[in-house]
Amino acid sequence: MLILQLLVNGVLLAGMYLLMAQSLNLIFGVMRIVNFAQGTMIAVAGLFTVWLATRIGLNPFLAIPIVFVAMFWIGAIVERLLLRRITLRGTQGELMTLMVTFGISFVLINVALKAWGSEYVSLPYLQSSWRLGPIEFAKSLVIAGAFGTVLSAALFSWLNFTGSGKALLATSQSRIGAGTCGIDAGRMSTLAFALGSALAAAAGTVLVLVTPLGPQSGNDLTILCFVVIALGGLGDYLGAILGALVVGVAQSVLGFYLGGNVQVLLPYILLILIMLFIPRGLSLSRLAR
Amino acid sequence: MRRRFGALALAAVAGLVFAACGGTAAQPSGTGGGPPIALGGSISETGNLSADATYELQGIQLAVEQINSKGGVLGRRLTFKYYDDKSDAGTAVRLYQRLITQDKVNFLLGPYSSGITQAMASIPNKYQVVSVDAGASLPTIFKAPNKYNFSDVASSETYIEQVLPIAKQHGLNKVALLVFNSAFSLACGAARKQQAQQLGMNIVYENTYSLPVPDFSSQALGIKNAGAEVIIGCTYYPDAIGIAQALNRVGYKPTMFAETVGPPEAGFVKTLGPIANGIITNTQWWPSLHTPGNSQFVSSFKSKYGIDPDYHAASGYAAVQILAEGIRRAGAIDQNKVRAALLKGNIPTVQGTWNCDQYGLPVGIKNYLAQYQGGVMKLVYPENVAEAPIQIPYTGA
Numbered sequence: 164m165l166i167l168q169l170l171v172n173g174v175l176l177a178g179m180y181l182l183m184a185q186s187l188n189l190i191f192g193v194m195r196i197v198n199f200a201q202g203t204m205i206a207v208a209g210l211f212t213v214w215l216a217t218r219i220g221l222n223p224f225l226a227i228p229i230v231f232v233a234m235f236w237i238g239a240i241v242e243r244l245l246l247r248r249i250t251l252r253g254t255q256g257e258l259m260t261l262m263v264t265f266g267i268s269f270v271l272i273n274v275a276l277k278a279w280g281s282e283y284v285s286l287p288y289l290q291s292s293w294r295l296g297p298i299e300f301a302k303s304l305v306i307a308g309a310f311g312t313v314l315s316a317a318l319f320s321w322l323n324f325t326g327s328g329k330a331l332l333a334t335s336q337s338r339i340g341a342g343t344c345g346i347d348a349g350r351m352s353t354l355a356f357a358l359g360s361a362l363a364a365a366a367g368t369v370l371v372l373v374t375p376l377g378p379q380s381g382n383d384l385t386i387l388c389f390v391v392i393a394l395g396g397l398g399d400y401l402g403a404i405l406g407a408l409v410v411g412v413a414q415s416v417l418g419f420y421l422g423g424n425v426q427v428l429l430p431y432i433l434l435i436l437i438m439l440f441i442p443r444g445l446s447l448s449r450l451a452r
Numbered sequence: 453m454r455r456r457f458g459a460l461a462l463a464a465v466a467g468l469v470f471a472a473c474g475g476t477a478a479q480p481s482g483t484g485g486g487p488p489i490a491l492g493g494s495i496s497e498t499g500n501l502s503a504d505a506t507y508e509l510q511g512i513q514l515a516v517e518q519i520n521s522k523g524g525v526l527g528r529r530l531t532f533k534y535y536d537d538k539s540d541a542g543t544a545v546r547l548y549q550r551l552i553t554q555d556k557v558n559f560l561l562g563p564y565s566s567g568i569t570q571a572m573a574s575i576p577n578k579y580q581v582v583s584v585d586a587g588a589s590l591p592t593i594f595k596a597p598n599k600y601n602f603s604d605v606a607s608s609e610t611y612i613e614q615v616l617p618i619a620k621q622h623g624l625n626k627v628a629l630l631v632f633n634s635a636f637s638l639a640c641g642a643a644r645k646q647q648a649q650q651l652g653m654n655i656v657y658e659n660t661y662s663l664p665v666p667d668f669s670s671q672a673l674g675i676k677n678a679g680a681e682v683i684i685g686c687t688y689y690p691d692a693i694g695i696a697q698a699l700n701r702v703g704y705k706p707t708m709f710a711e712t713v714g715p716p717e718a719g720f721v722k723t724l725g726p727i728a729n730g731i732i733t734n735t736q737w738w739p740s741l742h743t744p745g746n747s748q749f750v751s752s753f754k755s756k757y758g759i760d761p762d763y764h765a766a767s768g769y770a771a772v773q774i775l776a777e778g779i780r781r782a783g784a785i786d787q788n789k790v791r792a793a794l795l796k797g798n799i800p801t802v803q804g805t806w807n808c809d810q811y812g813l814p815v816g817i818k819n820y821l822a823q824y825q826g827g828v829m830k831l832v833y834p835e836n837v838a839e840a841p842i843q844i845p846y847t848g849a
Contacts, residue, residue: 176666285693291703301701303701373666377498414670424662427662
């Protein structure tokens, strides 16, 4: 029964990780940019949610649409003013975009430090569990996992079954090909970065219910997100589910049997192993094909 | 793809370099009967340790301000130049080098946390500059060859030392130890483990963790599975919160639940809500204690910052009191004379009368236990100063 509880905890944690990581996938898939501000966007959204809840008494779930829309527009502006102006081709372009997203991360961290201070905060909300037989289901993780799953399904459906989603997907597969079909690749990049930023923000509003966040939590979250999508295959939406499950379950089980030090080291060990042995990740989509 | 990963690694290193290059903040210097006496230090304004460290900084700044308002020291004003070490030991070491070699400060105030002080401790001795370290409780820092470091906080090994004897009196036997992987917490955890063994108690769960742990549910489940009656958490602020949240998530309430550092901060109870009720913690200072100037310190701190001080604020404030009195008694900005004056001790502070041994380790600092009861932290031990009796079991509601 203990191992079942550990697996349940791991799966719930995986739902949280999927929610956090999927927007990194979206941005990489379309723009070929690994957004190093991803974790900071998540953390800042979490802090903003706490501010909304403590200052005006707004329920954290009601904060989601506000944070989502705010971050969507911030993402769109950042893409148009910064990322659009960088030549994205070649190694130099990749490095430039990485440095820019690093820069965005530091700007966000410092704005958050000025606005809310450096303290780690969380919210006393959904702190208990639902009990089903002998198994405890942490409410905050269930909600986060369910939210992550619904958002992932919605994103997957939108990408595969709607005109605008297919246009975005087409751009991610071939910018030139999409352009010759009349798709505005620049507009798709703006949409991808804006939507990716908004999804990261949505993750932050839920994550802050699970664990305390501070302005500088972001870098560790970015690494975690990166491991999840690298494990699943960069840009592979289905693979990210598998990546999240591997990281979540491994952290839950190893955290119990081997302790907290191993739990924290695990994403970094996985990252090294992926780089060495499966640089293209597990890539479920490729296997499905 | 491999090239992309390589680029990422390069960018990550660059990012860390950026992160280490902190901004500076300095208090404007003033004029008096001579050039100002420059104090310098680093403090963790950001990072994992910032919640506790910010109190220490506020205590230091208040003490400097108040001493200056009374004419300064030796007719000269004090200034305090500090930098953010971002809770990083390597950054702190560089900053202390800079404070001495570039900023030419006269005296040092230590950083927050034993781990960071341990890293910088050789610098005051290398340059023979007196450093009063308000954030360091690790006794091994204050040993030979270190001669210029002085502490004003109790030893790491004594934090929450009263909890296990009280648990034993209540017939509790099964102990869980959760220890953060830091110099302070490891020393405290080792001492509590030894104490449990000496008391004949059974350690049923033991775990060391690093931060950031995304979710402490695995550890909480381990504690639940072991049926621990007493939880000893050798923690700092973020993990103190995370552990309490996770225990609640797995539906486990131990009979006694104590955490070393974190609970005294105002954000702790705001973040946890009712779960905080019953959590026991350590403090070395309390607003109601009848120590020299304590009530004035409490009211002026609250007036300046709008919040109540905690013991980190008191130790920061006391560090400046100790250093200022040492300079006053030495009668000059002479490191060896100031060091000799400090070694004589008997200096009144808001924490009580300060004394130290030949290596600057404080003597006679008392530890108290405080506990959240009805959303308010109350002093509960020892009984002669307690505001309320200790509540057992932990309610978490």
